[in-house]
Amino acid sequence: MVSAGKTENRSVTEQRPTPVGRPSSRSRTPVADQTRKRRPRQQRRATIVDVARASGVSLSAASYALNGKPGVSEATRALVVRTAEQLGWVPSHTARALQGQRTRVVGLVFAVDGPAQRSLSDYMMRFVNGINTELAADDRAMLVTTVDSAESELEVYRSWASQRRVDGFVITNVRRDDARLDLVQKLEIPAVIAGDVRGHSPVPSVWTDDAAAMTMTLDHLLSKGHRRIVRFSDNPHYLHAEQRAAAFEDYLAEHGLRADGNLTAAPNRVETTAQLRVLLAEPDPPTALICDSADRACQTLLALKDLGRPVPEDLALVVWDDAPVCEITTPTLTAVARDAFDYGAAVARQLVAQLSGTAAGDCQGIVSELIVRESS
Structure with a gap:
C-alpha cells in the first residue's frame, strides 16, 4: 500500500507549473503531429537495375532485352520483359537522350x-x-x-x-x-x-492553297456586286501573308479592278476607326473588307459601329480563318474555314x-x- 504522504508528494510533482513559453515535457507533441498527419512514403520508381536484379541477369543483358537488341536468348528476353512489366518499369526518355537515343x-x-x-x-x-x-x-x-x-x-x-x-x-x-x-x-x-x-x-x-482560298473569297464578293475591296493584314512580314497579298492583287488585276487594297491593319480600335474613316471618305470607297483574323474582324466591327457604318450595308466583312466568335457577333461573320486540328x-x-x-x-x-x- 502506498502511503498518503507519498501520494501527496507525487501529486505536487505532477502538477508543478510549466515555465511560460516551454510546453510540459509530459504534454509535448511534435509540431508535425499537431499540423498534419505523416504522409505515406512514395514508392520509388523501378529502374533497369531493379529489373536486372529481379530477373537474375546482368545489367547489360537487361538493357539488350528491353531495347530489342541482339545478345540475349529469346527466353531471357521474355523473362526480362515480364519482370519489367511486373515491376512497373518504364523507359527513361532522359536516359535515352543521354545515350544518343530518341526522346520522343x-x-x-x-x-x-x-x-x-x-x-x-x-x-x-x-x-x-x-x-x-x-x-x-x-x-x-x-x-x-x-x-x-x-x-x-x-x-x-x-x-x-x-x-x-x-x-x-x-x-x-x-x-x-x-x-x-x-x-x-x-x-x-x-x-x-x-x-x-x-x-x-x-x-x-x-x-x-491560299491562292485557291483567295479566289473563292473574291468570287463570292464579286458575285454580291462588290468592285472595290480592301484587305487588312495582321502580319505582312509572314510568308503566308505575302502569298495571300499576291493572290489578292493578281485576282483583282485580272478582273480589271483596283489592286491597291493590301493594307496593314491598325493595332487597336481607336486607330482602326481612324483608318476606316479615311478609307470610307475616299471618292471610290471600299464596299468589302477581308480581315486576316477573327480578332481583327471583331475590332473592325466595333470601329464601324463607332462610325455609324452598318455591316454589310456599308461594308461587307470576310474573316480569314473561322473561329467560334464568328457565329456570335452581330452580324455573324462570313469566314474562310480551315480545319486547324x-x-x-x-x-x-x-x-x-x-x-x-x-x-x-x-x-x-x-x-x-x-x-x-x-x-x-
Whole structure:
C-alpha cells in the first residue's frame, strides 16, 4: 500500500507549473503531429537495375532485352520483359537522350511581337491540339514555348538541339529568308514547316492553297456586286501573308479592278476607326473588307459601329480563318474555314514519318471552304 504522504508528494510533482513559453515535457507533441498527419512514403520508381536484379541477369543483358537488341536468348528476353512489366518499369526518355537515343519529344517555338500577341489565337490552339493528339497516338509528346524575338527563337532551337531535348521541330509562321530553315539543316535535326515554302526551302512542308482560298473569297464578293475591296493584314512580314497579298492583287488585276487594297491593319480600335474613316471618305470607297483574323474582324466591327457604318450595308466583312466568335457577333461573320486540328495532325504525321525513317516531302494538308454568314 502506498502511503498518503507519498501520494501527496507525487501529486505536487505532477502538477508543478510549466515555465511560460516551454510546453510540459509530459504534454509535448511534435509540431508535425499537431499540423498534419505523416504522409505515406512514395514508392520509388523501378529502374533497369531493379529489373536486372529481379530477373537474375546482368545489367547489360537487361538493357539488350528491353531495347530489342541482339545478345540475349529469346527466353531471357521474355523473362526480362515480364519482370519489367511486373515491376512497373518504364523507359527513361532522359536516359535515352543521354545515350544518343530518341526522346520522343517534338519542339514548337512561337515568336510573338509583343504582350498583345502572347496569347495564341483560337485557330492556333486548335492547330497545336491537332499536333499533340497525333503525337500522343504514337507515344510522343510536344515541348512548346514562346519567345519575344526571332533571335531568341534561334537560341531555343540551338539549345534544345544541343541538349537533345527534342527529336525534331514544327516550324510555323515562316518569314522570307527565315534563318530557322537554314539552322535546322545545319543542326541536322528533322523538321516540318506548316506553310507553303515550295521553292523557298528543301525543308519538308505541309501547306494549304491560299491562292485557291483567295479566289473563292473574291468570287463570292464579286458575285454580291462588290468592285472595290480592301484587305487588312495582321502580319505582312509572314510568308503566308505575302502569298495571300499576291493572290489578292493578281485576282483583282485580272478582273480589271483596283489592286491597291493590301493594307496593314491598325493595332487597336481607336486607330482602326481612324483608318476606316479615311478609307470610307475616299471618292471610290471600299464596299468589302477581308480581315486576316477573327480578332481583327471583331475590332473592325466595333470601329464601324463607332462610325455609324452598318455591316454589310456599308461594308461587307470576310474573316480569314473561322473561329467560334464568328457565329456570335452581330452580324455573324462570313469566314474562310480551315480545319486547324486536322492541319496540325497532318503536320505531326509528316514529322513522325521523318523520325521513323520515311522520306518526307511537301504535301497539301487541308482544303479551305467559305462559310457565308450575315456579314457579306
